[in-house]
Amino acid sequence: MDLLVVPPLTDFTTEVVPPAGMELLDLNERMVARLADPIRLRTAADRLAHGPLTALFGRAAAAILERGGFDDAHLRAVGTALGLAFDPAVRLAIDGLELTEGSVRSSRDVVGAARRCRLILPELSRAGEAAARARRVYVVVDDGCQLPAAFALVGALGPERLTLCGRFVAEHGAALRRVPELAGVALRTWTPERVVRSSWCAREEPVRWVTGTLPPPGDGAWAGRLDAARLAVFPLEAFARCRGLTMMVTRVDFLGAAAGMNGLTVNLRRLMTAIPAGVPVTCELAVGAPGVTAGV
Known part of the structure; x- marks a missing residue:
């Protein structure tokens, strides 16, 4: 069976619908859930070195996330959790991602960030386990903010059985083909369907x-x-x-x-x-x- 992988960081209020014959591995959902876990966030807030106000925001976000309601407050709390997650290569936000060095518009900077990023390591490990059982791996890149994770997946899984697809690939395929680190990776303009997650839609x-x-x-x-x-x-x-x-x-x-x-x-x-x-x-x-x- 083929494996359809959704790398972080993209809209977590929607989910990709895998076609028949494909298994879905939503690394975006897994990472957001891990970073926004109230217990983890409260522990991290107590250790923050950015001052008492930042720690207060972290504890407040943990309390909202513990409540479990999917509303505007929950959305802002997830954004706080993402913003408080430290990584040497990337800074996360509710609506995007920044590199600590360079820009996502530079493939060289993205490749460097993919190699230095530590936040995604648990998800890379899970992807490696799932890919070992798959015939072929399709990585959905709908947004430029997913590029560091997508490049990290290419490095971890190898290009031989890997295909990049999604809206970003369809729009920027010519530029991606010029990236040396993607040599051997197949590119497809196919974009899987997305639906709003049921938890965010009554x-x-x-x-x-x-x-x-x-x-x-x-x-x-x-x-x-x-x-x-x-x-x-x-x-x-x-x-x-x-x-x-x-x-x-x-x-x-x-x-x-x-x-x-x-x-x-x-x-x-x-x-x-x-x-x-x-x-x-x-x-x-x-x-x-x-x-x-x-x-x-």
């Missing part, structure tokens, strides 16, 4: 997660984070099945007009009227993108 039906250039599903509930320009061309019937939406815009004008990531103005009124009442909709302003003036 619905019995599965809610598929739509982002990037993915189209809305032909049936069933969905939620997503999408460029307003892409949303403007979605069929109206798709919005009736929307359960939550974040629209990325570069400018919002009067009467529902907004600029998408390409700077072109689109009319959002038609889609807003098609979304059922009560569905949460937010706008994310992309500062510095086309259509944003220097005064923003």
Whole structure:
């Protein structure tokens, strides 16, 4: 059987759905759960050398996580836990990852971070055990923040039976092919489906997660984070099945007009009227993108 591996760090409120014939190993879920364990976090907070206020934040986050509710407070507590996790190569946050030396835009810096990273060692060990039983290993890279872990997996498992796939690979495959450390690794544009984790969605039906250039599903509930320009061309019937939406815009004008990531103005009124009442909709302003003036 093939093995589908999700490396950290990516959105932990969603999960990858493996196709038939594939076993899923969600290292992202495992690492987040390990770092956000209340007992571990409380112990770590007591040993922090960053002052009493940081320790207080750690203990408060542990208390919230111990409560077990999946709400905004829980989300912030997980973010605190990730931020307090020390590593010589990376700094974690609720919505991303930074390298302690260099940038994730540099393959050389990412390779260096992958070799020095210690936080992921337990997950690498688990991946090695699972890969030994697999025919082929597929590593899903949907986000650039997963690159250090993905490169570490290549180093630990070897390139011979390993394939990188996912949204980031589909968008940046040409650049990845030029990375010497990925020589021998197969690259595929295939992106497995994601759904919102049931713990974060109070619905019995599965809610598929739509982002990037993915189209809305032909049936069933969905939620997503999408460029307003892409949303403007979605069929109206798709919005009736929307359960939550974040629209990325570069400018919002009067009467529902907004600029998408390409700077072109689109009319959002038609889609807003098609979304059922009560569905949460937010706008994310992309500062510095086309259509944003220097005064923003």
